[in-house]
Amino acid sequence: MRDFLRAxxxxxxxxxxxxxxxxxxxxxxxxxxxxVNLTSLLNNNAVNLIWxxxxxxxxxxxxxxxxxxxxxxxxxxxxxxxxxxxxGGGWAVGIALAMALGIGLGLINAALIHGFRIISxxxxxxxxxxxxxxxxFFTSGKSIYSLPDWLSRPIYLWELQTEIGxxxxxxxxVVMAICLFATWFLIRxxxxxxxxxxxxxxxxGARRAGINIWLMQAxxxxxxxxxxxxxGLMQAHITKEVVPNALIGRELDVLAAVVLGGARLGGGxxxxxxxxxxxxxVAVAQxxxxxxxxxxxxxxxxxxxxxxxxxxxxxxxLAAMLAPxxxxxE
Amino acid sequence: xxxxxxxxxxxxxxxxxFLALVVVVFGLTAPNFLTAANLGSIAYxxxxxxxxxxxxxxxxxxxxxxxxxxxxxxxxxxxxxFVLMQFGGVDAGVGPFLLGTVLALAVGALSGAAMGAxxxxxxxxxxxxxxxxxxxxxxxxxxxxxxGDISGFPQxxxxxxxxxxxxxxxxxxxxxxxxxxxxxxxxxxxxxxxxRMVGSNLRATTYSGVHTKRTLVLIYTLSGVMCAIAxxxxxxxxxxxxxxxxxxxxxxxxxxxxxxxVDPFGGFGRVVPVVIAxxxLQVLSxxxxxxxxxxxxxTAVWGLFLVGVMILRWGAGxxxxxxxxxx
Numbered sequence: 055m056r057d058f059l060r061a062x063x064x065x066x067x068x069x070x071x072x073x074x075x076x077x078x079x080x081x082x083x084x085x086x087x088x089x090v091n092l093t094s095l096l097n098n099n100a101v102n103l104i105w106x107x108x109x110x111x112x113x114x115x116x117x118x119x120x121x122x123x124x125x126x127x128x129x130x131x132x133x134x135x136x137x138x139x140x141x142g143g144g145w146a147v148g149i150a151l152a153m154a155l156g157i158g159l160g161l162i163n164a165a166l167i168h169g170f171r172i173i174s175x176x177x178x179x180x181x182x183x184x185x186x187x188x189x190x191f192f193t194s195g196k197s198i199y200s201l202p203d204w205l206s207r208p209i210y211l212w213e214l215q216t217e218i219g220x221x222x223x224x225x226x227x228v229v230m231a232i233c234l235f236a237t238w239f240l241i242r243x244x245x246x247x248x249x250x251x252x253x254x255x256x257x258x259g260a261r262r263a264g265i266n267i268w269l270m271q272a273x274x275x276x277x278x279x280x281x282x283x284x285x286g287l288m289q290a291h292i293t294k295e296v297v298p299n300a301l302i303g304r305e306l307d308v309l310a311a312v313v314l315g316g317a318r319l320g321g322g323x324x325x326x327x328x329x330x331x332x333x334x335x336v337a338v339a340q341x342x343x344x345x346x347x348x349x350x351x352x353x354x355x356x357x358x359x360x361x362x363x364x365x366x367x368x369x370x371x372l373a374a375m376l377a378p379x380x381x382x383x384e
Numbered sequence: 385x386x387x388x389x390x391x392x393x394x395x396x397x398x399x400x401x402f403l404a405l406v407v408v409v410f411g412l413t414a415p416n417f418l419t420a421a422n423l424g425s426i427a428y429x430x431x432x433x434x435x436x437x438x439x440x441x442x443x444x445x446x447x448x449x450x451x452x453x454x455x456x457x458x459x460x461x462x463x464x465x466f467v468l469m470q471f472g473g474v475d476a477g478v479g480p481f482l483l484g485t486v487l488a489l490a491v492g493a494l495s496g497a498a499m500g501a502x503x504x505x506x507x508x509x510x511x512x513x514x515x516x517x518x519x520x521x522x523x524x525x526x527x528x529x530x531x532g533d534i535s536g537f538p539q540x541x542x543x544x545x546x547x548x549x550x551x552x553x554x555x556x557x558x559x560x561x562x563x564x565x566x567x568x569x570x571x572x573x574x575x576x577x578x579x580r581m582v583g584s585n586l587r588a589t590t591y592s593g594v595h596t597k598r599t600l601v602l603i604y605t606l607s608g609v610m611c612a613i614a615x616x617x618x619x620x621x622x623x624x625x626x627x628x629x630x631x632x633x634x635x636x637x638x639x640x641x642x643x644x645x646v647d648p649f650g651g652f653g654r655v656v657p658v659v660i661a662x663x664x665l666q667v668l669s670x671x672x673x674x675x676x677x678x679x680x681x682x683t684a685v686w687g688l689f690l691v692g693v694m695i696l697r698w699g700a701g702x703x704x705x706x707x708x709x710x711x
Binding site: 166170171172175176177179181182183184185188190195303306307309313319320349352353354355357358361362366 | 508509512515516518519520523526531635638639642648678680683690691
């Protein structure tokens, strides 16, 4: 328990807050702790979580990416156009295409960052403007409503009829789970993952220890781009349409959730668990307000207060509070 | 040349060169570019983005960020609008306008001070704090207005948004005054010096006896006040207030700061090159508009332009290093 607290202070705190929030909500609203509600929470937040783990890898490597949500829009549009051009395609081709396009966009960021030694926030703000401007210019802001059949048909992987309706798990949730696992495996179970943490914590130290800096940037931004691409395709699958300016603005919400989950701006810290908790806290808070009958206009205000409160308490050291009293003389 | 560099910063000659290049290219290719009407429209469009960029500038110089600028401006505009509505909307006199302006500035200062306090006394990262503040203010604004807009303001407000004084557009005068105030603040006052020192090295500044926490609170408070000015200007230009107005400008202000040579890590940055960068951006967008492209293409060009400038700066840095190496 104390090891967990020491290794993951932000995550532990968030877990406590989330548990309290869930307990309160399940007392206040009978609908909260039902399968229908919980599965719909999962279905609705799959896309955000896929983005979140992509961004996590970049944050761990000491960078920041503003362009991923716009990148996802670009991938959506290009992938769907290409698939239509091919005469339909299928899931395997679609996902592969989305991943490849996403990695491509990520590598553009990485190449500019590494090649010209520009810091990541400058590069990604530029590419954010460039991607969005070019996308809107070439598409004239037109949406695509006629997607291939396989893409627009919802896929239910598990369903159960309860007294208040159907509880179901849809495809994006499974894709999300795979993405979470893959990211966890990358950052916790591979040498590359250790190198990413080292690079994020101290780039110069990492370079002198023989880590290939260009490879680190390429992996981090490529991974983020890949996740953005997958999330973009999933978003198109869920909404059954591609709207070029639908995803813009989501990047800052995702960034807030990931940093809330303990990833450090500046690199070297962050975990998949934290990402999940960060996204979950925001999602559960909104869901709870909805169930309690609060005006939808007030949701974001309360979410902002929650994030502010979470930051403001972030210096309280739980591990130290739970530690046995030390004798100071020693 | 050297004196210009010393007085205004090393980026100025390069940026002026860019500006001249852009003006010449558009002057030759776009037929209506060098007309009074076009230059006038640039002069009316520039101040809004310009004042917001000034609000972003000081936090970046102090090594932080203020992502809440747009919604702070919206909330300040909303405050003024509420006051005007209370006193009869279109028929409101000058008294209520002054009262509303004071309250709007207070709202801006308050939201800035709140951010500054959390950043300074809790030590949370400015990006995160201002992001949370942005989400909160956006929510608050949407809650208060139910997503709609407020319009119908007194006639005399049009003077602020569209009038001119001695042939110079009033918004441009406002922007000029704000930029001058910021320039003086940054170069001639203790607070400006402390802001740059905080951006360079927070700990060293604390140890050398500067009250860095108070400095940080003041930085974000001033940024909030500047947002409020932008909010009032936006209100008078559009004759309406809607939460989310100017949303797209948020990252453009950051872009303008970086283009103006502000160090992304903080510590270095001047007002004059940033103002020139703003003019370049605005000229680019209006020239492209005249050539038949839309604002979206201009946005893309802004992004590519920043990348290009950063690459050129990198190249110049390497060239200098190599030259120094030979000598």
